[in-house]
Amino acid sequence: MNYIVINVECNEELAEVLQAVLGNVGFDAFLENDNGFEASIEKALYNEDEVKEALAFFEEGVTYSVEEQEKQNWNKLWESHYDPVEISEELQIRASFHPADPKYKYEIVITPKMSFGTGHHATTTLMLRNQLTIDHKGKNVADLGCGTGILAVMSKLLGAEQVDACDIEDWSCENALENAALNNVDLRVTVGTVHEMEKLDEYEIVLANINRNVLLEEMPTYQKLITKGGKLLLSGFYTEDLPIITEKANSVGLTYLSHLEKDNWVSAVFEN
Structure with missing residues (x-):
């Protein structure tokens, strides 16, 4: 390819x-x-x-x-340019060739290869910051468009019971499983969209860092996956897109709770 x-x-x-x-x-x-x-x-x-x-x-x-x-070989390019990323005072993203830093409560080790999601892009940073504010303990989580699997791994580190993930690219799914192993967590990963993924009936938390058009199209599906009182975390769209994202979410029964912004990108949290 x-x-x-x-x-x-x-x-x-x-x-x-x-x-x-x-x-x-x-x-x-x-x-x-x-x-x-x-x-x-x-x-x-x-x-x-x-x-x-x-x-x-x-x-x-x-x-x-x-x-x-x-x-x-994205990994070789990445190794020559990549520095650890501080997401917050609690969380650092690093490569396996970087030493661990004990000052962080959480760390995620990522080898991205060709997949999206190293923590450098604003959308990944914002999603992770939102995840840190939400109780994952014992919850079932779906990560849609998982890329490197970084959000799915974060869910496990935060105590999630079962994490199901999907991506349309087979190498991303392979990369997500590799990164899960690096972080000593288990994920269930499916090649395909939310419609093809192997999934549970309902999730307390659904994560989708994709793009505006896909989010708008798949919003009704996301709502159906989420338990009553469950959370939907979205990113991949600009500040000016938040009103239309919120309007679509409201139309399927989701309630806006909050959002974070960075470099004109947004991650928003909704509740079912």
Whole structure:
């Protein structure tokens, strides 16, 4: 499988904004460098017109080039650029080649390969911060679009009983299971969407860090998975999208509780 890689040259401040912009048109892996960053997307999902339109506003001070590449060993690239990520005073995300830091109550060890979810992106950070505020002990949790499995692993570390996860990419599911083993937790992972996943009848907590359009389309399904009083944690959308996400959630019987923001990204919590 080949990928389209955009090499963006820009200043550090603008890099965060541009990564968010490209994330909104399907790019799901970002690698920072001294001149800016690289963003990659599966060739089949790449839309040149969408990218041009998304970046048109940022013509001044930004240059970029586009190339096609074969699937890379994302882990080797990541190792050469990755630093541990502090999510909060309680939680750090690190690689296996970093030493553990005893000052954190929780740590997650991640080897991402080609999967999304290392803690560097704002949406992952926000989801993890929201998870830290919610009681997971003895709960059943569903992680939809699990990527590296980082949110599913967090659920287990917080005391969840059963965690079911799914992703449409088979290598993401394999990566999630590898990361679960690194953190000494058990997950049940299915290749596919929420509709194909092996799942329990109901969950006290459902996690979905995907994108606005998928969240809107699948909201009725999420509501059906959640027990009365259960929580739905969402991310993958911008601040300006929160009203439409909330409206859709309300329409299927979910109540808005709170949200967090970072770099114009949002993670919101709803209750069934």
